[in-house]
Structure formats: structure tokens, C-alpha cells
Amino acid sequence: MKFIRNIAVALSFSTLALTGVSAAGTAEHPLQVDWSFNGPLGKFNLPSAQRGWQVYKQVCSSCHSLKYFRFRDLAAIGYEEDMIKAFAAEYEVAGEPDEYGDETLRKALPQDVFPAPFANDNAARAANNGALPPDLSLMVKARHDGANYLYSLLVGYKDAPADFDLTDGLNYNPYFKGSQIAMVEPLAEGLVDFEDGTPATPDQMAKDVVQFLQYVAEPSLQERHQMGIKVLLFLALLTLLLYISMKVIWKPVKAGKNFYED
Amino acid sequence: MAEWEVVKPENKALGWFEERLPVLSLVNNVVGPATPTPRNLNYFWNFGSLAGLMLVIQIISGVVLAMHYTATTGLAFDSVERIMRDVNYGWLIRYMHANGASFFFIAVYIHIFRGLYFGSYKAPREVLWMLGVVIFLLMMATAFMGYVLPWGQMSFWGATVITSLFSAIPVVGESIVQLLWGGFSVDQPTLNRFFSLHYLLPFVITGVVILHIWAKKISDSGNPLGIEVKTSADQIPFHPFYTIKDAFGAGVFFLILAAFIFYMPNALGHPDNYIPADSLATPDSIVPEWYFLPYYAILRSVDFPLGIPGVIEILDAKLLGVIAMFASILVWLALPWLDTSKVRSGNFRPMFKWFFAFLVVDMFILMWLGAQKPEGNIPLYGKFATLYYFAYFFVVLPVLSRKEKTLPLPESISSAVLKPAE
Numbered sequence: 295m296k297f298i299r300n301i302a303v304a305l306s307f308s309t310l311a312l313t314g315v316s317a318a319g320t321a322e323h324p325l326q327v328d329w330s331f332n333g334p335l336g337k338f339n340l341p342s343a344q345r346g347w348q349v350y351k352q353v354c355s356s357c358h359s360l361k362y363f364r365f366r367d368l369a370a371i372g373y374e375e376d377m378i379k380a381f382a383a384e385y386e387v388a389g390e391p392d393e394y395g396d397e398t399l400r401k402a403l404p405q406d407v408f409p410a411p412f413a414n415d416n417a418a419r420a421a422n423n424g425a426l427p428p429d430l431s432l433m434v435k436a437r438h439d440g441a442n443y444l445y446s447l448l449v450g451y452k453d454a455p456a457d458f459d460l461t462d463g464l465n466y467n468p469y470f471k472g473s474q475i476a477m478v479e480p481l482a483e484g485l486v487d488f489e490d491g492t493p494a495t496p497d498q499m500a501k502d503v504v505q506f507l508q509y510v511a512e513p514s515l516q517e518r519h520q521m522g523i524k525v526l527l528f529l530a531l532l533t534l535l536l537y538i539s540m541k542v543i544w545k546p547v548k549a550g551k552n553f554y555e556d
Numbered sequence: 557m558a559e560w561e562v563v564k565p566e567n568k569a570l571g572w573f574e575e576r577l578p579v580l581s582l583v584n585n586v587v588g589p590a591t592p593t594p595r596n597l598n599y600f601w602n603f604g605s606l607a608g609l610m611l612v613i614q615i616i617s618g619v620v621l622a623m624h625y626t627a628t629t630g631l632a633f634d635s636v637e638r639i640m641r642d643v644n645y646g647w648l649i650r651y652m653h654a655n656g657a658s659f660f661f662i663a664v665y666i667h668i669f670r671g672l673y674f675g676s677y678k679a680p681r682e683v684l685w686m687l688g689v690v691i692f693l694l695m696m697a698t699a700f701m702g703y704v705l706p707w708g709q710m711s712f713w714g715a716t717v718i719t720s721l722f723s724a725i726p727v728v729g730e731s732i733v734q735l736l737w738g739g740f741s742v743d744q745p746t747l748n749r750f751f752s753l754h755y756l757l758p759f760v761i762t763g764v765v766i767l768h769i770w771a772k773k774i775s776d777s778g779n780p781l782g783i784e785v786k787t788s789a790d791q792i793p794f795h796p797f798y799t800i801k802d803a804f805g806a807g808v809f810f811l812i813l814a815a816f817i818f819y820m821p822n823a824l825g826h827p828d829n830y831i832p833a834d835s836l837a838t839p840d841s842i843v844p845e846w847y848f849l850p851y852y853a854i855l856r857s858v859d860f861p862l863g864i865p866g867v868i869e870i871l872d873a874k875l876l877g878v879i880a881m882f883a884s885i886l887v888w889l890a891l892p893w894l895d896t897s898k899v900r901s902g903n904f905r906p907m908f909k910w911f912f913a914f915l916v917v918d919m920f921i922l923m924w925l926g927a928q929k930p931e932g933n934i935p936l937y938g939k940f941a942t943l944y945y946f947a948y949f950f951v952v953l954p955v956l957s958r959k960e961k962t963l964p965l966p967e968s969i970s971s972a973v974l975k976p977a978e
Contacts, residue, residue: 334819362637432637435822436830471840511830514640514647521648522818529814533807540800547595547792550974554592554788 346506
């Protein structure tokens with residue numbers, strides 16, 4: 295179409311007029327990691343997700359809740375049912391009131407949500423110098439470029455530059471908006487003993503916990519990717535058939551046939 | 557208008573029914589073999605039926621979502637996550653609905669701009685066009701309220717910003733805002749009524765779509781040459797020719813939609829909406845969905861009062877901004893009388909073509925500006941882009957209507973399209 299060409303020409307003029315515009319960034323652009331779940335064929339890396347679960351359980355969960363995650367969800371990252379039951383049984387949750395109406399505690403079951411570290415937001419703030427550690431269930435989806443952002447944040451702690459005015463009680467991290475964050479650097483060499491023997495470097499732990507949190511944020515990711523290929527193939531074939539049908543059906547029109555001749 | 561051709565089915569039972577309620581005749585005369593249609597429609601004419609298809613997809617996926625959704629402030633966000641995690645294929649239905657909304661708007665925007673270029677608003681199709689504008693306004697209201705339902709940060713703050721706009725209206729503004737909110741802030745009553753209206757409006761849209769198609773039947777389809785149908789040779793039956801062409805177009809469109817649903821389902825949304833609504837924490841920047849950005853940019857660009865500075869202020873800045881935003885769409889209603897050029901199609905209007913191309917670019921610029929923080933030169937660019945937008949309708953079109961030297965129109969559709977017989 296001619297007017298598409300016109301639009302393209304007009305667009306290039308306008309882009310010229312607008313160059314030089316840039317928004318001021320307040321945080322450094324996240325480091326880019328080649329995640330296993332990226333791309334149309336992307337899958338979860340189960341050993342990594344399992345290590346990430348270990349990191350979450352032993353490190354993150356002391357401050358961060360995971361309110362949309364149930365123990366039974368561990369099945370999808372490769373844990374057997376008895377292992378999931380054992381994981382759950384390490385925690386106590388509120389049970390039914392007993393016969394006198396008093397509150398009881400029981401061992402957690404696979405269908406239970408992972409217990410939150412604090413009873414409520416105020417308790418969480420009181421224990422963390424006034425800062426509220428956010429729930430991590432959706433963190434990967436709740437930030438731009440979430441997986442890379444979380445990874446960068448976890449490995450991005452540095453000494454503040456000399457000219458940076460760091461508030462007392464905050465830590466310098468260029469990937470966080472405003473470059474100062476309440477969370478102290480959470481990962482240190484050998485902090486976790488990985489069951490599979492992988493050396494627990496901060497970089498490894500950060501990658502693993504992001505893999506796990508990606509799964510928690512979007513459990514359907516792998517199923518979605520696999521179904522997508524089938525749907526796209528089906529639609530491509532259907533569209534091709536429709537195109538061929540159209541060409542065949544339109545032949546007499548293209549030949550100039552008059553369909554309303556009396 | 558083409559003659560109404562009655563269907564007489566051979567099957568006795570069908571014939572009995574058809575005599576009492578002529579459904580087959582209706583289909584036959586609206587999208588059937590008895591619907592003569594210009595033979596030269598290009599692919600831009602695919603987007604009407606595509607928009608209709610998207611409406612159907614949105615209603616079906618929406619009805620299913622409503623079966624699992626809870627419209628209370630404490631549970632709305634959780635219920636959406638439950639749909640994503642525990643409802644069978646809930647993630648698929650929700651991603652279809654969320655991306656479907658964007659693709660509905662893509663189809664409708666192309667449909668509208670096709671109309672702007674090919675003069676679809678000119679006589680005798682003024683009412684057809686105006687019904688389309690009504691559909692677009694209803695769609696905007698529906699989409700806006702739908703975006704509030706997940707009760708994320710952008711839902712809550714978007715609702716707060718947009719509903720507050722009405723407070724700019726003198727005298728009754730505050731009352732209107734309280735009526736929308738059902739109280740004194742965006743809260744439980746707001747969410748509940750938005751859910752109710754979000755469920756209602758698509759059916760109102762369906763009603764206006766029926767009128768829109770009825771008006772199309774009366775005036776017949778336009779065509780890329782913009783000339784009237786003269787002889788029967790100019791036309792072909794809608795079925796099978798345009799049904800198969802529309803089906804092929806739908807295949808291509810759904811391929812792109814599926815790529816979004818399965819591989820970048822959150823690309824058109826805002827990450828902040830995965831943070832539950834918090835009335836105490838304002839997001840960094842409150843950005844509407846992409847399809848509202850041009851109007852949002854216009855709203856923000858008009859930040860000056862109407863009047864003579866220091867002497868008289870007729871309209872304050874806030875009200876003028878709101879008027880500009882609504883006027884940017886309502887002006888479409890006046891198009892048949894702003895553009896009085898006898899030539900419909902932009903193909904035969906050498907000057908118009910360029911102004912139209914810049915209008916399209918202007919829309920993209922406004923869209924981009926709407927997503928930026930109003931800092932630095934952004935507000936200034938916004939003023940220029942807004943100025944061009946309104947100038948196109950109020951200055952360019954009326955002037956071109958009188959001054960433009962149009963190209964000669966072809967004799968007839970068939971003579972222009974068909975090669976001479978050899």
C-alpha cells in the first residue's frame with residue numbers, strides 16, 4: 295500500500311526530530327543471564343530449581359514469605375511425594391480448634407502454603423528495622439526483566455562510591471532503585487550445603503534461587519511453552535490451507551467473472 | 557441497499573421455521589451469497605470481522621474467568637492467582653483474555669484508521685461511522701474497568717487517577733466521582749460496581765455492533781477506490797469470497813495473538829500489576845494500558861488554562877485537559893462535516909495522504925509520550941503532538957476539502973480493477 299510507504303517516510307522524519315530524548319535512569323540495567331527457561335523451548339532446570347528451593351528455605355525464608363506456594367508444588371520440580379511430606383512436616387501451622395475451642399498447632403501437610411516468617415506486616419517491619427521484606431511468590435513477574443533483575447540484585451552488593459550519600463542502616467546496591475536497599479547482602483560463599491554437592495558460590499546460589507522463584511511465579515511456564523508450539527504449528531497449517539483455499543476460490547474473481555449476470 | 561433475498565429451504569421443517577423466523581435469510585443477506593460486496597476490498601477490510609471475532613473471544617473467556625473471580629478487595633488478587641495456578645488451564649484463559657483485549661484494540665485501531673484514510677465516514681455512511689465511535693467509547697470503558705479487576709497496583713492507581721478526572725467538571729464533578737467510587741476513595745464498592753459493569757458493557761457493545769452491521773447493510777461496504785458501485789460487475793457475493801478471505805486473515809491474526817499468549821504473555825502488561833493494590837504506596841509512575849496512552853498524553857499536554865493570562869480564566873487547566881482528552885475521540889463524530897471533500901479515498905487525494913500519514917505517526921508519538929515521565933522536553937513534545945492531532949481534524953481536513961486538487965476517479969470499480977478483455 296502506498297500510504298504505508300508514506301507513513302514510513304513520515305516516521306523517519308519524526309524519529310529524527312525526537313532523537314536526543316532519553317529518560318533518566320535511577321538504577322543500573324540488570325546483568326543478562328542465559329536462563330534455561332528463556333525462549334520458546336525454554337524449560338525449568340530441575341536440579342537448579344531444587345538447589346534454589348534449598349536456598350530459599352535456608353536463607354530467604356527467614357524474612358520473605360511465599361504465600362502462593364504450597365509444598366505440593368515441589369512435585370513439579372522433581373520431588374517425590376514422601377520427600378514433600380517430609381519437607382512439610384518440618385513446619386507447624388495452625389490446626390483446627392480442639393474440643394475446648396483452644397487453638398492448636400499441627401504439622402504442615404503438602405497442601406499447606408509455605409508458612410510465612412512473620413505473623414503480619416507490622417511484625418515483619420518491627421523485626422527488620424522498619425523495612426517490609428516483600429512476598430517473593432510473584433517477584434519475577436513484578437519487576438521489569440524480573441529474573442535478570444533479581445540475579446543482579448543478589449550479586450550486585452558493592453561498597454558505596456565515595457561520593458554516594460548512603461543512609462544509615464541501608465546497603466549500597468546499584469541495581470536497586472535509588473541504589474540503597476534495606477536488605478543486607480544475603481548470600482555468602484558456602485552459606486548452603488547443596489545436597490547434590492554443587493559448590494555454593496554466591497553466583498551459583500543466586501542463579502538457583504532465581505530459577506526456583508521463576509517456577510514459583512509462573513508454574514505453568516513449561517506447559518505454556520510446549521502447548522504454544524502445538525498451537526502455532528496448528529494455526530500455521532490452518533492458515534496455509536485457508537490461504538490455498540482462498541487462492542483457489544478467488545480464481546474466477548481474478549479472471550473477471552461477473553457473478554450477477556442475468 | 558441491495559435487495560433482500562428470501563431463502564426458501566427445501567427441507568419442510570426448516571421451511572416452516574424459516575417462514576416464522578427468517579434466520580437463514582438474515583445470514584444470507586448479511587454475510588451470505590446474497591450479500592453483494594465490492595470486488596476490490598483489500599486486506600484492511602479484514603479488521604471489522606476480526607474485531608467482531610475478538611469480541612466473541614473476550615466474552616467467552618471473560619465469562620469463564622468470572623466463574624473463578626472474586627470481586628472483593630481482600631480476595632481479588634488472590635483469586636486471579638488461583639486462576640493462574642489451580643484452575644485447569646486458568647493461565648491460558650486469563651492470558652487469552654488479557655492479550656485478547658490488546659488485540660481487540662489493535663484490530664479496532666486498524667479498522668478505525670482504515671476508515672479515516674478511505675473516507676468511510678462520508679455520506680451515506682455517517683451513522684455507520686458514528687455507531688463505530690460509540691462502540692470504541694464503550695470498549696474503552698470496558699477495558700478500563702477490566703484492568704481494575706485484578707486489584708494490582710496499576711489497577712488501583714489507574715482507577716484512582718482516571719476516575720478523579722471527572723472531579724474537574726464544575727458543580728457536579730465531585731458527585732460524579734463519588735458515584736463512580738461508591739464512597740470517598742477507590743475501594744470495595746468501586747471494585748464491585750466495576751466488575752458488574754465490566755460484565756454488562758460487552759453485551760451493550762454487542763448490541764451496538766448489531767446496529768453497526770445493520771447500518772453497513774443499508775449503505776453497503778465502502779471500498780478502497782471510494783466510488784459507488786455502478787453495475788453488477790463491480791460486486792461479488794460476500795460468501796464464499798470474503799468469508800474465506802476473512803478466515804485467512806483471522807488465521808494470520810491468531811498466529812500473532814498466540815505468539816503473545818504463549819511466549820510473551822506479560823509483554824503488554826505492566827509488572828506493577830503483579831504487586832497487590834496498596835493505597836499507601838504510590839507506584840513510581842502510573843501508566844495506563846498502551847491503547848489509552850495517546851489520550852493520556854493529550855490529557856497531560858493540556859496543562860494550561862483557557863483564557864487571557866492575568867485577565868480572565870474561562871476554563872481551568874485541569875478541566876481543559878479533560879475536555880481535550882474526551883474531545884480527541886468525540887471529534888471523530890464530527891468528521892463527516894469536517895471533511896467535506898467529495899473524494900472519499902485517500903488514494904486520490906495527494907495532499908491528504910501526507911497529512912494522514914503524519915496523523916498515524918502522531919498517534920504513535922503520542923503513545924510513546926504517554927508512557928514517559930513528564931520531565932525535560934516530554935511535555936513540550938506532547939504539546940506539539942497534541943496540536944497536530946487537533947489541527948488535523950479542525951484545520952487540515954476543512955482546508956483540504958476546499959483547496960485540494962484531487963486526482964481523477966476511475967470510471968467504475970470493475971474498469972479499474974479488471975484487466976481489459978483480451
